[in-house]
Amino acid sequence: MILQDLYIYPIKSLGGIRLTESETAARGLRHDRRWVLVDAHNQFMTQRQTPAMALLRVAPAYNGFLLTHAQRPDLLPLYIPFETTPERTLFVTIWDDMVFGWRGSREADEWLSNALGLTCKLVFMSDMVRRDVEPELNPEGQLVSFADGYPFLLIGQSSLNDLNTRLAEPVSMDRFRPNLVFSGGPAFGEDTWEQFRIGNVTFRAVRSCGRCVMTTVDQQTAQKSPAGEPLRTLASYRTVGRKVMFGQNVTSANQGLLRVGDAVEILSVKAEVGELVK
Known part of the structure; x- marks a missing residue:
């Protein structure tokens, strides 16, 4: 098995950037x-609430990235640095957490509000902020960025291939917004992993990722599937309790450099794997 793809999403819920290599840090x-x-x-x-965010594309630039709108050529590309300064601050509510954030530029707020047709603000998480991964499942005290709950999301290409054999219209991996995609191994083999290594970085698969309505948004058009796909099909054979599972929420034991093509090595497997509806 090898690392097939690496993705980052500099702004939560906007377009991603595919990388050939990336450093891991305390938050992913x-x-x-x-x-x-x-x-x-x-x-x-x-x-989930604003599907039009899928139309905001992200491209790499020097020490930052460029934002463009897929359907609005009148909006000139907007440059965003990877980091900002604490000139304007506020508290952000994300799920059950409230964290301190640094505001982006007024120009960025105006551009994004225009692009989405609603008032919004761009906020950065500095290294001074502490947002913990679920403590009951993460005794190591791992941190997370503005991701939903974990520093990394891992998915096997074989798992997506399996799903696509069950769909009338195949979907691409961008519906699931992973950070780490590997090739090789059986479909959903990652469900059984506990400790694994990619390159020189050791990871722990903490729990399966419960999926939501966001997977029904076409990332090219921002349109939701009227049939609720692929979530509807996933629910027919990937349900645990009331959650539909696809991918693994992951933490890392050390920091290092990941490269596409790195070997993926399973170090240990879970003693129990939740029962899935078949």
Whole structure:
């Protein structure tokens, strides 16, 4: 098995960047989800409520990235640095957490509000912020950025291939927004992993990732599937309790450099794997 793809999403719920290599850091891949959009009440925003965020594309640039709108050529590309300064600050609510954030530029707020047709603000998470991964499942005290809950999301290409054999119209991996995609091994083999290594970095698969309506948003058009796919099909054979599982939430034991093509080595497997509906 090898590392097939590496992705970062500099702004939560906007387009991603495919990399050939990336450093891991305390909160995940370097620059991953360190920015977030918040609404007028400083609540975090995602494609769950605002599918049009899928139309905001991200491309690498020197010490930052460029934002463009897939359907609005009138909006000139906007440059965003990877980091900002604490000139303007606020508290951001993300799920059950409230964390301190640094505001982006007023120009960025105006561009993004225009692009989405609603008032929003761009906020950065500095290294001074502490947002913990679920403590009951993570005794190591791992940190997370503005990602939903974990520093890394791992998915096997074989798992997506299996899903696509069951769908009338195949979907691409971008529906699931992984950081780490590996090739080789059986479909959903990652469900059984506990400790594994990629390159010189050791990881722990903490738990399966429960999926939501965001997987029904076409990342090219921002349109939701009227049939609720692929979530509907996944639910027919990947349900545990009331959650539909696809991919593994992952933490890392050390920092290092990952490269596409690195070997993926399973170090240990879980004693128990939750029963899935077949």
